[in-house]
Amino acid sequence: MPSGERSTKQPFRSARNAVVASLLRAEQLSRSELSEITGVSPAAITEVTQVFLQRGLLAELPSLSTNGRRGRPIVQLQLQASHAYFAGISVGESAMPMVLTNLRGEVVAHHSLPACKTPTDMVKATSKAFQELLSASQIPRSRIHGIGITVSGIVDAEEGICRYSAALNWRDVPVAELLAKALRIPAWVDNDANAIAVGEKFFGRAREMEHFSSIVLGRTIGSAHYMHGTLYRGYTDSAGEIGHISVVPKGIPCRCGRSGCLDTVAGGFALRDAAKSAGLHIRTMRDLEEMALHGNTKAAKLLRNAGTCLGLAVASLVHLNNPQSVLFTDFEGFGNGVFRTATRQAIENNVMARFLGATQILFSDAERDLLPRSAASIAAFEYLNSL
Numbered sequence: 249m250p251s252g253e254r255s256t257k258q259p260f261r262s263a264r265n266a267v268v269a270s271l272l273r274a275e276q277l278s279r280s281e282l283s284e285i286t287g288v289s290p291a292a293i294t295e296v297t298q299v300f301l302q303r304g305l306l307a308e309l310p311s312l313s314t315n316g317r318r319g320r321p322i323v324q325l326q327l328q329a330s331h332a333y334f335a336g337i338s339v340g341e342s343a344m345p346m347v348l349t350n351l352r353g354e355v356v357a358h359h360s361l362p363a364c365k366t367p368t369d370m371v372k373a374t375s376k377a378f379q380e381l382l383s384a385s386q387i388p389r390s391r392i393h394g395i396g397i398t399v400s401g402i403v404d405a406e407e408g409i410c411r412y413s414a415a416l417n418w419r420d421v422p423v424a425e426l427l428a429k430a431l432r433i434p435a436w437v438d439n440d441a442n443a444i445a446v447g448e449k450f451f452g453r454a455r456e457m458e459h460f461s462s463i464v465l466g467r468t469i470g471s472a473h474y475m476h477g478t479l480y481r482g483y484t485d486s487a488g489e490i491g492h493i494s495v496v497p498k499g500i501p502c503r504c505g506r507s508g509c510l511d512t513v514a515g516g517f518a519l520r521d522a523a524k525s526a527g528l529h530i531r532t533m534r535d536l537e538e539m540a541l542h543g544n545t546k547a548a549k550l551l552r553n554a555g556t557c558l559g560l561a562v563a564s565l566v567h568l569n570n571p572q573s574v575l576f577t578d579f580e581g582f583g584n585g586v587f588r589t590a591t592r593q594a595i596e597n598n599v600m601a602r603f604l605g606a607t608q609i610l611f612s613d614a615e616r617d618l619l620p621r622s623a624a625s626i627a628a629f630e631y632l633n634s635l
């Protein structure tokens with residue numbers, strides 16, 4: 249079986265997709281509520297919901313409340329989370345978490361695979377883990393409608409190929425095709441930042457949003473942008489390289505071959521190096537924040553500088569794209585401290601007044617399984633778009 253075909257339709261544009269999107273957001277809705285929310289005619293809603301009911305994607309829940317004087321009960325419709333399941337795996341240099349999720353993006357089974365260096369090892373380990381997940385969850389293979397894979401590096405999502413991953417030392421690996429063949433289900437691959445943005449839209453903080461930016465704070469910094477409800481990929485699939493925006497003229501050399509990039513100031517790798525050079529012994533960013541909290545000026549300065557540079561880059565982003573929200577996902581464990589405060593202040597001090605109240609800035613800690621769960625949401629998203 250070939251790797252999964254990426255849908256060319258505009259996501260959630262058709263009546264069917266609008267219905268699914270609304271039911272993913274709400275616990276349950278009546279047909280008239282669906283028509284009101286989606287702007288789709290009542291007749292089309294009846295038709296679409298009929299098809300979904302026959303397929304088992306929707307269930308009818310009779311309500312006790314009544315509609316009008318005739319006393320006819322209002323039938324509520326609910327998406328059946330168990331109608332379809334998806335696998336998700338995050339491939340990186342350390343352990344590879346893998347999950348199965350239901351149609352609502354809820355994790356139903358989890359597995360942790362040891363790190364794999366070669367693509368062959370990765371495929372072998374994933375196939376074995378997939379079998380184990382199926383037996384542990386008792387979900388029949390026929391209910392798994394695809395797998396999503398995230399790889400840290402440069403990914404050609406359209407072709408399903410990892411073009412380059414420094415962490416894995418991979419070049420031009422057809423990840424989606426390899427896994428689709430081995431697992432006999434459609435497969436899609438994307439980079440971490442894009443997958444997290446899809447996860448935010450599918451089950452996270454951006455379910456109601458059409459325009460938002462997702463910023464991923466890790467060893468390096470990534471970003472992804474939704475515009476008009478669609479992930480913006482750019483002309484050569486390379487949008488979102490916020491980590492390589494120049495923030496310090498003639499600054500520290502960056503792995504991209506240039507110098508003074510945001511990654512060299514605010515990325516986790518860079519902050520660890522800078523702390524070490526300053527004689528600060530830390531294991532995590534939480535340690536650095538603790539030092540700053542207890543009056544260590546070197547630690548405070550590093551964090552403040554990093555946050556300020558990040559905030560300046562994000563302020564430019566706000567001016568360019570006018571997102572409803574900027575959603576930060578913190579894999580480094582900064583917590584609420586100097587770094588986040590400096591980031592927020594730099595954004596607030598550097599955006600025009602009319603963007604101030606109109607742009608939500610939200611930070612959250614990356615929860616366990618966020619990456620594989622986000623990977624699975626790519627498969628779920630493609631499945632729902634293909635209905």
Ligand SMILES: [Zn+2]
Pocket residue numbers: 491492502503504505506507509511
């Ligand atoms: Zn760079």
